[in-house]
Amino acid sequence: MTTTQEAVPGGGPKRSATRRRRPLTFDRVSFMVVFLGLPLVVFVVFVVSPFVQALYYSLTDWSGFSAGQNFVGFDNYVRLFHDDIFLKAVRNNIELAIVVPIVTIVLALTLATLVTIGGSGTGTVRGLRNSGFYRIVSFFPYVIPAIVIGLIWAQVFTPGSGILDAVLSKIGLHQFENYAWLGDARTAMPASMFVMIWGFVGFYMVLFIAAIRGIDPEVFEAARIDGAGRFRTAISITVPLIRDNVQTAYIYLGIAALDAFVYMQALNPGGGPQNSTLVMPQQLFTTAFTKGQFGYSTAMGVVLAAVTMLFALLVFVVNALTGGRERKVRR
Amino acid sequence: MTTTTADRADLVADSRAPGTGSREGRGVATTAHIALILWSLLVILPLLWTLVSSFKSTQEVLGNPLTLPHKLRFENYANAWTTAGIGRYFANTVIVVGSALVLVMILGAMCAYVLARFTFPGNRLIYYSMLAGLTFPVFLAIVPLFFVLKNLSLLNTLPGLIITYVAFALPFTVFFLHSFFKALPGEVYEAAQIDGAGEWRTFFSVMLPMARPGMASVAIFNFLGLWNQFLLPVALNTDSKNYVLSQGMASFASQAGYAVDFGALFAAVVITVAPVLVVYIIFQRQLQVSVTAGGVK
Numbered sequence: 111m112t113t114t115q116e117a118v119p120g121g122g123p124k125r126s127a128t129r130r131r132r133p134l135t136f137d138r139v140s141f142m143v144v145f146l147g148l149p150l151v152v153f154v155v156f157v158v159s160p161f162v163q164a165l166y167y168s169l170t171d172w173s174g175f176s177a178g179q180n181f182v183g184f185d186n187y188v189r190l191f192h193d194d195i196f197l198k199a200v201r202n203n204i205e206l207a208i209v210v211p212i213v214t215i216v217l218a219l220t221l222a223t224l225v226t227i228g229g230s231g232t233g234t235v236r237g238l239r240n241s242g243f244y245r246i247v248s249f250f251p252y253v254i255p256a257i258v259i260g261l262i263w264a265q266v267f268t269p270g271s272g273i274l275d276a277v278l279s280k281i282g283l284h285q286f287e288n289y290a291w292l293g294d295a296r297t298a299m300p301a302s303m304f305v306m307i308w309g310f311v312g313f314y315m316v317l318f319i320a321a322i323r324g325i326d327p328e329v330f331e332a333a334r335i336d337g338a339g340r341f342r343t344a345i346s347i348t349v350p351l352i353r354d355n356v357q358t359a360y361i362y363l364g365i366a367a368l369d370a371f372v373y374m375q376a377l378n379p380g381g382g383p384q385n386s387t388l389v390m391p392q393q394l395f396t397t398a399f400t401k402g403q404f405g406y407s408t409a410m411g412v413v414l415a416a417v418t419m420l421f422a423l424l425v426f427v428v429n430a431l432t433g434g435r436e437r438k439v440r441r
Numbered sequence: 442m443t444t445t446t447a448d449r450a451d452l453v454a455d456s457r458a459p460g461t462g463s464r465e466g467r468g469v470a471t472t473a474h475i476a477l478i479l480w481s482l483l484v485i486l487p488l489l490w491t492l493v494s495s496f497k498s499t500q501e502v503l504g505n506p507l508t509l510p511h512k513l514r515f516e517n518y519a520n521a522w523t524t525a526g527i528g529r530y531f532a533n534t535v536i537v538v539g540s541a542l543v544l545v546m547i548l549g550a551m552c553a554y555v556l557a558r559f560t561f562p563g564n565r566l567i568y569y570s571m572l573a574g575l576t577f578p579v580f581l582a583i584v585p586l587f588f589v590l591k592n593l594s595l596l597n598t599l600p601g602l603i604i605t606y607v608a609f610a611l612p613f614t615v616f617f618l619h620s621f622f623k624a625l626p627g628e629v630y631e632a633a634q635i636d637g638a639g640e641w642r643t644f645f646s647v648m649l650p651m652a653r654p655g656m657a658s659v660a661i662f663n664f665l666g667l668w669n670q671f672l673l674p675v676a677l678n679t680d681s682k683n684y685v686l687s688q689g690m691a692s693f694a695s696q697a698g699y700a701v702d703f704g705a706l707f708a709a710v711v712i713t714v715a716p717v718l719v720v721y722i723i724f725q726r727q728l729q730v731s732v733t734a735g736g737v738k
Contacts, residue, residue: 137639142555145644149552149611150567156608157574160582160589167585221480224473238470244477246725247484253721254714255669257687261694262710265494266487271703273490273506280507312484316729340469369578372671375691391580391672398584399676411581418578 168409173402186409196410199381199388200417202299203368206389207421209303211363214310215356221248221311222318223344227330245319248312256309260376263305267291267377295383302377302387306370314359321352350433357429364421368414371395390414488714495707502703517704518712525702527709529682530689537599537685538667541606546660548607549614550652554644556615557622558630568619574612583676590677597680605673610663617662621655622648658731668717686713 168186172179190196225241251259266272269290278286291301325348333343349356371391374382381388390410398407494502495517497510522528556568586605587596595601625648633643649656674688684692693709721728 141640145551145555149548152608160585163585164581238473247481253717255687257671271503276506404584408584415581
């Protein structure tokens with residue numbers, strides 16, 4: 111966008127006939143050095159080198175303030191597997207990575223299906239009329255910073271002054287009149303999950319709408335002629351045909367759920383009642399920047415990365431084992 | 442999602458299934474509308490409540506949440522902007538996100554172009570290490586990154602934050618633009634070369650303009666991603682003068698627990714959300730097209 115000078119489509123009208131054979135001219139060398147070198151330096155210094163250093167630091171007892179650091183092998187990792195608080199955080203992250211993607215995808219798919227094939231009409235399958243409004247509104251959360259989403263919902267959940275308890279007691283559920291959703295170990299996690307799902311659904315709904323619109327309408331036509339109802343069409347046709355999109359969505363959502371740092375910092379910065387909403391990144395952050403245990407915290411980072419990779423691998427394997435046949439239809 | 446795979450043979454076999462379909466069509470549409478309206482309400486109501494609360498006094502906020510404010514307290518916005526420092530954070534964010542966005546688009550386009558259209562040893566290696574940089578969690582890098590910036594005396598400075606934003610947005614930008622540059626016709630490049638344009642000129646006058654749709658999509662993605670960035674500033678930019686909006690909001694909210702100016706807190710939320718939301722509503726069609734183009738890939 112920004113840097114484009116005037117477009118000269120096709121290279122401009124001037125014709126100088128000499129044909130270049132790509133010798134190593136100054137133009138060419140300087141071009142390669144700047145175009146490849148500059149981005150690579152930034153990438154290597156600020157992305158690659160920290161990742162590589164992290165692997166090494168995770169094997170040391172570095173505390174950042176002490177002058178030296180001792181190589182301690184896998185001690186940090188051994189310690190991690192006896193660290194009850196960290197293990198609790200791992201469990202919470204795994205719970206998040208299971209629940210949040212599934213609920214988000216089911217909700218997003220349902221809403222997308224309603225928009226695309228919920229229309230009234232006989233014969234052909236038709237999209238819902240005036241559905242543009244829903245699409246626009248559902249997408250709102252995607253353009254709101256995650257930290258703000260968390261802060262808004264933290265206020266909504268606040269007992270007494272939050273709108274949720276007020277509405278619930280208004281409609282007769284008086285037991286919720288002063289209920290602390292985020293302060294009770296039983297509801298803190300589900301409430302936090304809900305906030306994340308609220309933030310994600312609209313984006314994936316729009317994504318799935320596009321995917322469903324990309325399916326050949328003849329397929330729906332054929333199903334309809336064969337007497338398949340809408341529900342049946344959605345389950346037997348739509349879902350298998352956009353399976354790849356669902357897999358991608360599951361991986362993205364899972365990675366987001368294994369992070370969850372922003373949401374949890376906004377909703378319950380301290381990890382929630384009895385650490386019920388504590389996640390690995392929060393624990394890593396406090397261990398590193400509050401306690402200064404850099405070696406130990408990078409070991410947490412390695413575990414987090416490993417869990418993330420495992421998760422992505424698992425999704426691929428499960429998808430490959432349970433399906434793949436749909437490719438024949440898709441082509 | 443699980444086991445139902447339909448191929449054409451299945452469909453044909455289904456033809457004897459009892460027809461449901463058309464008669465209840467209108468009923469289905471009504472149900473669909475109701476479900477979608479419910480979800481829309483669930484999205485809008487918290488935002489609307491935030492907007493209404495932003496005009497309340499602190500006493501009103503702590504009172505019955507379902508009432509309207511007695512008068513519109515615009516001073517909440519002034520308080521948020523100046524006293525709570527949101528104005529300053531806003532300016533910092535514009536500087537950081539603006540510069541990082543311009544830089545990452547230039548560097549990303551250059552890198553993607555070279556990787557997509559030139560063959561040289563190490564090309565694939567660079568491409569795949571970019572891909573790896575895209576998948577590893579930033580949390581793994583955050584502690585060493587802290588010391589990299591510290592050693593370069595860039596810690597707690599805006600330039601340091603900008604360069605870090607650029608570095609971590611680079612892999613996505615390159616990955617996305619790579620396919621765009623790859624798809625450009627080779628004849629155009631040849632023609633430019635024949636016409637005597639050097640590599641520099643070919644890129645800036647011919648190839649880059651042709652990749653404009655891709656650039657627009659990536660720029661939108663990067664803008665939202667950088668605007669939302671939270672971890673990097675919280676870890677690497679701890680001087681409150683240099684706070685960006687996201688971390689400023691978080692620190693304001695955690696202070697509000699004690700100093701309590703809830704009206705201003707809600708006003709700060711509105712200030713943060715409103716500009717992007719308005720831009721989104723104006724450009725929503727284009728944005729959704731970009732998002733789906735990026736996501737389906």
